[in-house]
Amino acid sequence: MADNASQISRISDNYIAEKVSATVHGEYSKLRPSSKPVIKSNSVPEWTVLAGIIAINNETGEFETIAITTGVKATPDADLDRSQGKIIHDCHAEILALRCFNIFLLDTINRISNHDGTSKFVQVTKTNSYEWNKKWDLALYISKLPCGDASMDDLMKVGDTAEFEITDDNPLQYxxxxxxxxxxxxLNYKKRDVIRTKPGRYDSKITLSKSCTDKLCMKQVMGILDSTCSLLMKDPIFLQYIIIPRISGKESILKHAFIDRLRGGNFPVQEFKFISCENHFIDDNHDTTIVREPALVNSIKIFMDNNRVMEQSIINGVKNGFYSKPKKPLRKNCEPIISRYSKWNLLKQIEFNRAELLNVSYLEFKSTLTKRMTLQQEVRSLLSPDGWITTKKDDC
Ligand SMILES: [Zn+2]
Incomplete structure (x- = not known):
């Protein structure tokens, strides 16, 4: 990673951080009102997390926005029974941004494979596979430290920890x-070096999605391609930068959460370069003197490679306006463009003549990516030696 990043000799890390932050904030201001937090009927304003994926040309210094996302919600595990790949489990902004990147790739490859233009980001290899143009580095902007290990110290500073003050012998935390x-x-917020599920009110229905720190940490080994894109791309793709407001002085926390936990693994690690930017996000909750509630709406906006733009807002894991109560069936066309269902169908459309994709389900296909599964298993056992608790099986 360091080699790649150092090729941008003319622009400093500080410039990259400020330019990425300003670009993502600028795009946020252009989102539809229905994609943003609101002031609730009781006059309490909502807050959210903003994320974005920006490609930076390490030869010319150009910046291109690939996606921006907002969101702080995750779907309870109990509500995934009817999903069949259509409900988004984890709507935290940084995780949505990585999903958007994969849809951006699938959409680009679909276009190239139909001879509908070329791409400056993706090239066809001699073996008819695809590869990322290494002139483009990738930065992930996040408006605050990701949930999980990396942000537990912030929670201690806010002082709102009474509910989480439980000790190692209390079974409630497991x-x-x-x-x-x-x-x-x-729960047990002082403990480190553990996998955490997404935070939520203790009296709410449980989600088994892992914290953003845990998920991002693994991307330094696995890369950011999902199963569908791993089949199509020749090599994995890694993020070069993570940019977050005001993280100067937090280097040791980040090192502990992202680097030290991966020590001892028998695999290469492409470490993120964390860079601090100055300005807070306008709809963040950093000002603790203002009471805010987490936003219900999550949103995505993808800037496709041929200037098409896709914007969707997501509530309860489905497209806004398509929600039905958990006991009822899902509504037709409720699936967001970044859902497992949509990605699986797009992959089958691109690879319509690949025999191994015919007559198998998404999870059956995933299990055939044995190298990927083995590596994932190794990272999981390192991060959680007592085992990996998975979310409900969600197949299509
Ligand atoms: Zn998170």
Whole structure:
């Protein structure tokens, strides 16, 4: 990673951070009102997390926005029964941004494979596979430290920890009492070096999605391609930069959460370069003197490679306006463009003549990516030696 990043000799890390932050904030201001937090009927304003993926040309210094996203919600595991790949499990902004990047790639490859133009980001290889143009580095902007290990110290500073003050011997913090390396949300908040599920109110229905720190940490080994894109791309793709407001002085926390936890693994790690930017995001909750509630709406906006723009807002894991109560069936066309269902169909459309994709389900296909599964298993066992608690099986 360091080699790649150092090729941008003319522009400093500080310039990159400020330019990325200003670009993502600028795009946020152009989102539809229905994609943003609101002031609720009781006059309480909502807050959210903003994320964005920006490509930076390491030869020319150009910046291109690939996606911006907002969101702080995750779907309870119990509500995934009817999903069949259509409900988004994890709507935290940084995770949505990575999903958007994969849809951006699938859409680009679909276009190239139909001889509908070329791409400055993706090239066809001699073996008819695809590869990322290495002139483009990738930066992930996040408006605050990701949930999980990396942000637990901030929680201590805010002082709102009473609810999470439980000790190692309290079984409440575990999802499975036999698994002491996976902790529910922010419980036992002083503990480190554990996998945490997404934070949520303790009285709410449980989500088993892992914290953003845990998911991002793994991307330094696995790269940011999902299963569908891994099939199409020759090599993995890694993020070069993560840019977050006001993280100067937090280097040791980030090192602990992202680097030290991966030590001892028998695999290469492409470390992120964290850079601090100055300005807070306008709809963040950093000002603790203002009471705010987490936004219900999550949103995505993808800037496709041929100037098409896709914007969708997502509530309860489905497209805004398409929600139905958990006992009822899902509505037709409720799936967001970044859903597993949409990605799987797009992959089958691109690879319509690949025999191994015919008559198998998404999860059956995923299990055939054995190299990827083995590596994932190795990283998981390192991060949570007591085992990996998965979300509900969601196949299509
Ligand atoms: Zn998160």
């Amino acid at each position: 999802i499975d009492p036999k698994n002491k390396t996976t902790i529910r949300g922010r």
